[in-house]
Amino acid sequence: MDMKATKKKLGMKERYRVLTRDLGWEPGYQSKEAIFPYVRYEGIKVHDWDKWEDPFRLTMDAYWKYQAEKERKFYAIIDAHAQNNGHLNLTDARYLSALKIFLQAISPGEYAAHKGFARIGREFPGVGTQVACQMQAIDEIRHAQTQIHAMSNYNRYYDGFHAFADARDRIWYTSVARSFFDDAMSAGPFEFMIAIGFSFEYVLTNLLFVPFMSGAAYNGDMATVTFGFSAQSDEARHMTLGLECIKFMLEQDPDNLPIVQGWIDKWFWRGFRVLGLVSTMMDYMLPKRVMSWREAWEIYGVENGGALFRDLARYGIRPPKGWDDAEQAIDHMSHQFMLGLYQWSFGTAFHSWIPSDDDMAWLSAKYPDTFDRHYRPRWAHIKKLKAAGTPFKNYGLARLCQCCQLPCVFTEPGDPTLTCHRETVYKGEKYQFCSDGCKDIFEHEPEKYIQAWLPMPALFSELGGDVAAWMDWVNLRDGADNGDYDGSRDQKHFDEWRGLATSNL
Amino acid sequence: MSTVFIALQANEETRPIIDAIEIDNPQAVVNRQPAMVKIDAPGRLVVRRETIEEQLGRAYDLQELQINLITLSGNVDEDEDTLTLSWNE
Ligand SMILES: [Fe+2]
Ligand SMILES: [Fe+2]
Ligand SMILES: [Zn+2]
Numbered sequence: 001m002d003m004k005a006t007k008k009k010l011g012m013k014e015r016y017r018v019l020t021r022d023l024g025w026e027p028g029y030q031s032k033e034a035i036f037p038y039v040r041y042e043g044i045k046v047h048d049w050d051k052w053e054d055p056f057r058l059t060m061d062a063y064w065k066y067q068a069e070k071e072r073k074f075y076a077i078i079d080a081h082a083q084n085n086g087h088l089n090l091t092d093a094r095y096l097s098a099l100k101i102f103l104q105a106i107s108p109g110e111y112a113a114h115k116g117f118a119r120i121g122r123e124f125p126g127v128g129t130q131v132a133c134q135m136q137a138i139d140e141i142r143h144a145q146t147q148i149h150a151m152s153n154y155n156r157y158y159d160g161f162h163a164f165a166d167a168r169d170r171i172w173y174t175s176v177a178r179s180f181f182d183d184a185m186s187a188g189p190f191e192f193m194i195a196i197g198f199s200f201e202y203v204l205t206n207l208l209f210v211p212f213m214s215g216a217a218y219n220g221d222m223a224t225v226t227f228g229f230s231a232q233s234d235e236a237r238h239m240t241l242g243l244e245c246i247k248f249m250l251e252q253d254p255d256n257l258p259i260v261q262g263w264i265d266k267w268f269w270r271g272f273r274v275l276g277l278v279s280t281m282m283d284y285m286l287p288k289r290v291m292s293w294r295e296a297w298e299i300y301g302v303e304n305g306g307a308l309f310r311d312l313a314r315y316g317i318r319p320p321k322g323w324d325d326a327e328q329a330i331d332h333m334s335h336q337f338m339l340g341l342y343q344w345s346f347g348t349a350f351h352s353w354i355p356s357d358d359d360m361a362w363l364s365a366k367y368p369d370t371f372d373r374h375y376r377p378r379w380a381h382i383k384k385l386k387a388a389g390t391p392f393k394n395y396g397l398a399r400l401c402q403c404c405q406l407p408c409v410f411t412e413p414g415d416p417t418l419t420c421h422r423e424t425v426y427k428g429e430k431y432q433f434c435s436d437g438c439k440d441i442f443e444h445e446p447e448k449y450i451q452a453w454l455p456m457p458a459l460f461s462e463l464g465g466d467v468a469a470w471m472d473w474v475n476l477r478d479g480a481d482n483g484d485y486d487g488s489r490d491q492k493h494f495d496e497w498r499g500l501a502t503s504n505l
Numbered sequence: 506m507s508t509v510f511i512a513l514q515a516n517e518e519t520r521p522i523i524d525a526i527e528i529d530n531p532q533a534v535v536n537r538q539p540a541m542v543k544i545d546a547p548g549r550l551v552v553r554r555e556t557i558e559e560q561l562g563r564a565y566d567l568q569e570l571q572i573n574l575i576t577l578s579g580n581v582d583e584d585e586d587t588l589t590l591s592w593n594e
Contacts, residue, residue, distance in 0.1 A: 011585060012584050055580070055581040055582055055583055056571075056581060056583055057584075066572055069572050205576075206576055209575075210541070210575060213541075214540055214541050225540050232574075232576055235576065236574045236575070236576050239577075240577075240581045290538060303507075304508075304510075304578050307507030307508060307509075307579070308578075310594055311507070311592045311594065
């Protein structure tokens, strides 16, 4: 008799089981404890690793198929952008400053996330966890590569893109993002998941990729929209993994709660400080703006973060300790940081500028309680100095926070006229901080943070305070990469080339 | 009640998907922003394969959503027929 074998297609849950759990095995020659030693170092108690499940139930076969599709879409647009002088469709070349910060500070973070997930994929014992970490490790290296590739087209025409790797390691504002990732990568596997999965993915990437990428579209930058949304399609999975990890730890053992809460407090504040860069990019560096930093924070911070913490309240989790201080800072941080960037623009591998009258009108409409009162007068003063031929340059070096590494330019919660400054003494040495949040983090792990490499002290300890030598070392070309946008090569070139593209003269 | 949301790239592939989400979630609010569409819903949002197939006129695997997904919020639960986002309160 003829037997016709009908090929039965597996359901999603079945396929997930076969292609994750069924790939694992019980070790025979070594104990599990010897194979996975790091998973016990942090005090997290896990009783059943099989309880960890990827809610998307993505398996490797489907993963490759969809990632290949994303890459095809990405390169179709990147090629068209390069072939059609896409850079001349930008609203204005000032916009490129935001991209330069992105390339110098954020893309290397993607690479760091790749390394971290490759490592913890090995350190976690659960198969579901290992497979999810493996996918994320591959995603993150894809993000680093596609971002560098997309922005390399701008490097052919504009300053400030050529030495992003040196900038990442050596310049001051990039060390904010770098120290965030170094901190995460030198933590244990569970803390790494909170640092990246919760803080970077859930808190940061929504604010960084979503309104900012929509802003890139608004400013005619198809290359960036494309890498941004292509990366963000993976981030949805990463955020979900981070959230699953938090729930998993809390469900496995009640003793995990205080440890997890401590990490949420720490990494919320670490992430919030990195957002200082993002707030400035959104409020000041996009010539056409989709929404203000305040509006983006309302949606992705207050509403979405609030929803997450109400959800986690069933496990005993409360909102992060720095939540109220963060709320106090929202209407100030972008202005305070942009004023800092402008006065130290000799040391930035991007341009900054005095906001135009139109920009200032927009800022006062978006920040009715703070901009006219505290920040417009400062810009007006800076503008007057520039008109008089004595532009305001601060050649003094900023005091950096030992934890987040931002210059201490932020103000006291509740008093925007007073600079916030904290210090602590540890083993006879004095350390400086920008906020209570950063000081608390230091005091919890002082032996970690006293080892931090800070760019400003390093200028003295390694280069004897020689700024020209420092510029060579960080690969910053004085007069080209840095300073005011007004009068820069980027401005001159963009105006000339756009003129050529739109006329016959 | 907390809001859940899903954001998709604005393109030809997602147009029928967004229509399907609107059909299945009458309480949802669709926000159109440059290059993207963000759909908010109070507490819960369901994406159903069958409705997408009706709008699209072809068979659809819900995991194809991965290609045009920008971000989402809420606890995720997915099987072959539905993708559900929800908050527990
Ligand atoms: Fe990424
Ligand atoms: Fe990610
Ligand atoms: Zn700090």
